[in-house]
Amino acid sequence: MSDELVQIETPFAFNEENQREFNELIGRYPIKEAAMLPTLHLAQKQAGYITPAVMKYVAEQLEVTVMKVKDVVTFYPMFFEEPVGEYVIRVCHTLPCALRDCKVVLDHLKAKLDTDIASETNLAKGTTADGKFTLMKVECLASCDVAPVIMVNDDLYKNLTPEKVDEILNNL
Amino acid sequence: MVEERRILYEHLDVPDINTFDVFRQYDGYARFEKAIAEYQPDDIAKMVMDSGLKGRGGAGFSTGLKWSFVPKDIKPCYLCCNADESEPGTFSNRYVLEKNPHLLIEGILICCYAMGIETTYVYIRGEFTLGKKMLDAAIKEAYENGYLGKDIRGTGLNVDIYSHPGAGAYICGEETGLIESLEGKRGQPRNKPPFPAVEGVFSKPTVVQNVETLCNLPFIVGNGVEWYTQMGPTYADTRSDPPTPDPNTGTKLYCISGDVNEPGVYELDLGLTCSELIEVAGGLRGEEVKAVIPGGSSAPILTHYELDTRLDFTSLTLAKSMLGSGGIIVMNETRNIVDCLLNIMKFYAHESCGQCTPCRWGTPWVRDIVQRIADGNGRKDTITRPKFGVAENGRWGDTGETEEIYEDLDLLESVANNIANVDTMTWNTICVFGIAVSWPAVSYLRKFRPEFEAAIREGKLVTLPIAEATVPPEENYAYQQRFVPKEFADL
Numbered sequence: 001m002s003d004e005l006v007q008i009e010t011p012f013a014f015n016e017e018n019q020r021e022f023n024e025l026i027g028r029y030p031i032k033e034a035a036m037l038p039t040l041h042l043a044q045k046q047a048g049y050i051t052p053a054v055m056k057y058v059a060e061q062l063e064v065t066v067m068k069v070k071d072v073v074t075f076y077p078m079f080f081e082e083p084v085g086e087y088v089i090r091v092c093h094t095l096p097c098a099l100r101d102c103k104v105v106l107d108h109l110k111a112k113l114d115t116d117i118a119s120e121t122n123l124a125k126g127t128t129a130d131g132k133f134t135l136m137k138v139e140c141l142a143s144c145d146v147a148p149v150i151m152v153n154d155d156l157y158k159n160l161t162p163e164k165v166d167e168i169l170n171n172l
Numbered sequence: 173m174v175e176e177r178r179i180l181y182e183h184l185d186v187p188d189i190n191t192f193d194v195f196r197q198y199d200g201y202a203r204f205e206k207a208i209a210e211y212q213p214d215d216i217a218k219m220v221m222d223s224g225l226k227g228r229g230g231a232g233f234s235t236g237l238k239w240s241f242v243p244k245d246i247k248p249c250y251l252c253c254n255a256d257e258s259e260p261g262t263f264s265n266r267y268v269l270e271k272n273p274h275l276l277i278e279g280i281l282i283c284c285y286a287m288g289i290e291t292t293y294v295y296i297r298g299e300f301t302l303g304k305k306m307l308d309a310a311i312k313e314a315y316e317n318g319y320l321g322k323d324i325r326g327t328g329l330n331v332d333i334y335s336h337p338g339a340g341a342y343i344c345g346e347e348t349g350l351i352e353s354l355e356g357k358r359g360q361p362r363n364k365p366p367f368p369a370v371e372g373v374f375s376k377p378t379v380v381q382n383v384e385t386l387c388n389l390p391f392i393v394g395n396g397v398e399w400y401t402q403m404g405p406t407y408a409d410t411r412s413d414p415p416t417p418d419p420n421t422g423t424k425l426y427c428i429s430g431d432v433n434e435p436g437v438y439e440l441d442l443g444l445t446c447s448e449l450i451e452v453a454g455g456l457r458g459e460e461v462k463a464v465i466p467g468g469s470s471a472p473i474l475t476h477y478e479l480d481t482r483l484d485f486t487s488l489t490l491a492k493s494m495l496g497s498g499g500i501i502v503m504n505e506t507r508n509i510v511d512c513l514l515n516i517m518k519f520y521a522h523e524s525c526g527q528c529t530p531c532r533w534g535t536p537w538v539r540d541i542v543q544r545i546a547d548g549n550g551r552k553d554t555i556t557r558p559k560f561g562v563a564e565n566g567r568w569g570d571t572g573e574t575e576e577i578y579e580d581l582d583l584l585e586s587v588a589n590n591i592a593n594v595d596t597m598t599w600n601t602i603c604v605f606g607i608a609v610s611w612p613a614v615s616y617l618r619k620f621r622p623e624f625e626a627a628i629r630e631g632k633l634v635t636l637p638i639a640e641a642t643v644p645p646e647e648n649y650a651y652q653q654r655f656v657p658k659e660f661a662d663l
Contacts, residue, residue, distance in 0.1 A: 028334045029374075031355070031374065033356040033357075034355050034356045034374075035356065036357070037298075037336065037337060037338065037339055037353065037356065038336065038337055040339070041339070064356075071357070071358060072356065072357065072358060075341065075359065076298075076338075076339030076341050076359075077339070077340040077341065078298045078299075078339040078340035079339060090299075094260040094516075094519055095260050095261070095430075095501060095512060095516055095519075096260060096261055096430055099429075099430045099501070099503065100430075139342065139519050139522060139523060140258060140261075140519070141299055142257045142258065142263045142266050142297070142299070142300075143263055143266065144261055144427065144430075144435065144499070144501070145263055145427065145428075145429055145435040147429060147435075151299065154301040154302075156302070
């Protein structure tokens with residue numbers, strides 16, 4: 001393999017803080033492979049999304065094949081294999097939220113951000129042109145009593161109306 | 173009106189109850205201290221067995237019985253706490269994790285003491301970022317105060333608790349799926365047996381318990397079995413002679429959402445009826461109840477004929493539904509059942525893990541059929557076929573009437589029943605996800621068939637008045653074998 005091919009991707013390595021956290025994680029399990037999900041979360045937090053270089057690095061750290069890491073990454077919806085916006089907006093659209101008009105919230109977000117809804121295989125579709133937001137539909141977020149709800153990165157917003165959505169977007 | 177009885181949620185709204193010091197002021201860890209001071213591990217296991225505590229995660233399996241399957245001589249043994257709350261309509265664990273995480277830790281400690289477990293993994297769903305943060309902080313405090321770690325309170329007991337984040341897969345709430353996921357693989361469920369109690373995570377005996385189940389333990393130990401069994405009904409299982417008691421004891425964190433005025437979590441004794449619960453939750457938002465989902469979206473739907481069904485494990489099983497995780501979703505007269513089923517089927521088609529062929533292909537197929545009906549393209553056969561039944565001469569045969577064939581409805585039931593057959597309760601898949609798909613599909617169809625037929629006939633979604641939309645119990649196979657269980661004390 002030529003050097004060019006290898007260097008298409010920027011290599012990935014944990015920064016100091018994440019390395020410390022990773023070292024602590026690995027001690028929790030009798031086998032290294034078990035730390036897969038927390039490690040991938042950590043790597044995604046640092047890199048933004050899971051690139052092939054990230055998978056390679058995680059595989060080396062956990063002493064498994066790259067294919068095994070890929071296997072896991074493709075299974076779980078929370079791991080992204082494509083770049084996403086700075087803010088990932090997850091809109092719940094399962095039954096309890098649907099009964100409380102989550103569609104109004106979703107349509108409002110679509111119009112306001114002028115973007116489509118991302119699908120798992122095409123995240124770019126739901127990402128705004130400036131790369132600031134990614135809009136996606138997700139299944140039940142376990143907050144049905146305060147429906148409709150959305151999650152913006154790690155924060156949950158409850159009892160939404162189009163006005164509240166505007167307020168949230170303005171405050172970001 | 174039925175009164176709330178707050179036990180698990182009693183101190184939920186106390187400010188700073190998530191901190192160790194405040195939790196201590198409200199009897200925190202006192203029940204654990206009582207357990208290690210007054211009881212042997214086996215005594216605790218016996219108390220849990222006698223209390224009749226049933227797993228609150230969905231299957232409703234006796235916790236004491238589950239513990240008794242764990243071999244005593246194989247070490248280490250693990251505890252996995254299932255905090256992967258993803259069943260649509262369920263949200264009680266989130267509040268425990270976010271507001272009162274020390275209660276969960278105390279429950280885990282009691283379970284670990286009873287079972288001789290030293291390592292616990294709390295599998296938290298990836299979206300619960302706040303819940304994980306609060307739990308991690310509570311675990312840290314518990315370590316600092318000597319309630320976790322090595323040689324706890326000088327008893328020689330060692331317990332470590334680690335939180336483990338999921339990554340958004342519904343199937344990881346299934347116990348063997350959770351175990352696979354915890355081992356760092358795809359969360360695809362395993363064949364049973366061997367059951368996790370014998371061979372679970374890292375091939376070692378594993379106890380998998382829901383958050384709510386574990387939170388019950390401090391109160392069983394603290395207040396005693398007698399106090400606990402007073403709450404909730406104990407039915408008589410008359411399949412055996414003499415009848416054996418079938419306990420539905422304790423309180424349940426009922427999560428009610430949808431068309432009610434005050435959705436939320438209500439902690440009530442097991443065994444109240446559906447209409448009582450709606451009343452507790454501020455009454456219906458709308459004119460009339462059209463349907464109620466009693467136990468998360470997997471549970472077969474109840475119609476307005478069945479609102480007197482008691483919401484406990486036994487009664488709902490006999491009503492051919494289930495209490496599941498206790499997520500109750502109420503729908504009023506404006507809701508279209510085809511539309512609701514479409515929403516749920518989209519969920520299952522998305523969440524099928526893809527391991528077993530009937531489920532991998534069946535769930536999108538079911539979704540597509542419902543989508544077709546909802547879009548107004550449902551297939552109807554124009555040929556009418558003779559209707560078979562008891563003819564005028566009293567014999568089985570052609571009754572002389574004809575019926576229209578709604579091809580898509582037959583297909584829908586057939587595909588769903590081939591993922592898992594709801595009549596024989598056999599599934600062609602490894603885990604019970606199959607039955608979680610076909611239960612809603614078939615029950616919605618059988619109980620609200622006129623609405624499906626109308627959608628096909630009219631070529632669009634039609635919301636019928638409740639009386640027309642619902643199939644009466646006496647005309648419907650879905651309701652058969654239904655009877656009201658007798659309480660053990662009445663025998």
